Amino acid sequence: MTSHSNESGHQFRSIERLVKGLPTSDGAGVKLTRVLTQQLQHRLDPFLMLDAFRNENPEDYIGGFPDHPHRGFETVTYMIAGRMRHHDSAGNAGLLGPGGAQWMTAGSGLIHSELPEQEEGLMEGFQLWLNLPARNKMVAPSYRDIPSPAIPEFTTAEGVRVRVIAGSSHGVAGAVQRPDTEPLYLDVHLPAGCRFVQPVPVGHNAFTYTYRGSVQVAGTTAPDRHMAILANDGADGVCVEAQEDSRLLIVAGKPLNEPIVQHGPFVMNSTEQIQQTLRDYQAGKFEAAEVQVVSA
Template structure:
């Protein structure tokens, strides 16, 4: 099983990786440094105002055995899949896609120039749910609650923070996902539920996590015993993802876009894809 137990916060700088048809993404989880961080399998960050970094997009490709969550900060990306669904992701919008038994989709930029920023997180599914029917949810920016305080702003993208509830809630993966903007020199403190794996990823500015410096485009992974964190923004402020999830605790066997529990299940996914029997069920769709 390729998982990690982290006894203290570990700082992981992003590395540039070519993905899709040649798009440059900045990856933290999903590299040799941290192959996966149960239940999280991959975190990719697109951030460029150079069209050559993103115009090629992510042409049609399959997924099985996990959930993808895509969050756009700037720019416009279009989703299409093998079941006839079409989605448009603009600034501040998000897409939750439970690939489960199988989805083939594409994600293509709908702009020729300008800034493109966004994230995709892969979340593992337990064995009992890997072959569930697919589900698809897409929400515009205004659907997500925002909490404002003098020191910070929180956008609740998955789960709950205080009395603010995201329209996206998944009892199977039990993930929380927040976009937190902290004013210069101010603090953000948060307590997670017990026995979860949590991380923060800084995508604007920098700051201090206790006595550790977390720089731009770096991820700090917290141990399951570390239920609280205290982050102080630097002189220019900071903006970060704060994400937490319940570990699955099962073997992870991954072959590209297929994530199962055994090699035999991977072989079956490949056979299904090669024989055009990969997509078994139409996704349940929810948009707002």
């Protein structure tokens, strides 16, 4: 597929591939869709995983995600509906509510839990895993709670509402800026008949995930609950149009182009580093993690 352009001067990326995702469960039986799987990690470098969950039935989420370890990357949790409570091995806690995000740098390793703080109603959101460069795999863990009011947003002249979780959009800086991977993370709400154009640096990998309605990306339909992997073809923009009221994520980042070796919740650069991680975990080193809390 070739890129498209228009009067804005941007070349628009086409859809290289549509991905529906794999229904699965994680934690204590939480039903979710794994959209960005391990097989796509190199293609969508620096992103390692995207899970989407949208459950009305409490039995599908009530068990949450009890204590589990991480090392070597960052997790970004973004809630649309529902409430989740975070605890970690340094004794810190945070409440993630509708429209809020949590940005956690696992770095050298920590143990945390994410448990629902509700017994009924809709639980909906996303967890994105973002890789760390080799030199930062073992940085001290940190986390930041970002309540909904702390996420900058703007509305275009056409009525498109854009929430800027990371990176920047149309002059609005997001809640989080990260070096090395330079992530862009937008939540875009499009009224029927509207379009939105977002610049994306040439060479960055990018995708969209539609979670309401149906949109067209450079003329190709990306329906509800589908990820569109955008061609990395020298184009410098994304153009999204909605035939009905729709919502989607736009995500992009700078590839690290480093080896990726994953073993469950650990992502390093070599098998030997994974083996050392397992030894450290079994020796209880994660339980004493000193987690740095960054205020919103």
